[in-house]
Amino acid sequence: MKKIILILFLMILLTNSSVQALSWAYPFVVWSGNVYEVTDEEVIDSLIGKRIGEVKTKPNDMTGDFYGNASNLFPRGTEYFEISGISTDTTIAVKEEKGKWVKAVYVKKAPFHWMNLLTNPFPYLILILIVLFIGLLKMKKNSKK
Missing domain, CATH: 2.170.150 (Metal Binding Protein, Guanine Nucleotide Exchange Factor; Chain A)
Structure with a gap:
């Protein structure tokens, strides 16, 4: 009897597929x-x-x-x-x-x-250039000391 219940339970789990749309x-x-x-x-x-x-x-x-x-x-x-x-x-x-x-x-x-970064990287490119420019200015200032 336990085997039959187990088999029925497994069949329900395997055949009960949900559809999502x-x-x-x-x-x-x-x-x-x-x-x-x-x-x-x-x-x-x-x-x-x-x-x-x-x-x-x-x-x-x-x-x-x-x-x-x-x-x-x-x-x-x-x-x-x-x-x-x-x-x-x-x-x-x-x-x-x-x-x-x-x-x-x-x-x-x-x-x-996140894929918008790949389809429109222009604003992020400008931000990276600004950060690099500030970093170069700081390096130049530190090298003068």
Whole structure:
């Protein structure tokens, strides 16, 4: 009897697989460290400004983590554009596959992810150069003593 219970218990453990999937609150794109919610509102061709970027990464469907210019709706390579007369701080246009543009509205700053250091190292490079410059000044000052 104990063997049967043990076998049944092991079968339940081995066959009971859990499925995990993330449900997104809204479709989004990330550009320049900002999260924009993609709306259904179309942007007319005459309002489309210059190209400002594109989707480069996809978020992790299990954890929700993302970095860089990401989107949970659009494939890699989907382009972002300015909308004439509107600041990119509030709204951008996203090119759909059908050759139409949809409006994406600013929601929040994107959360920090360590991969952002690799995708946008410029601010950190400046910080490193400043630290090196201060270190060289201190070494020069100490060598004069």
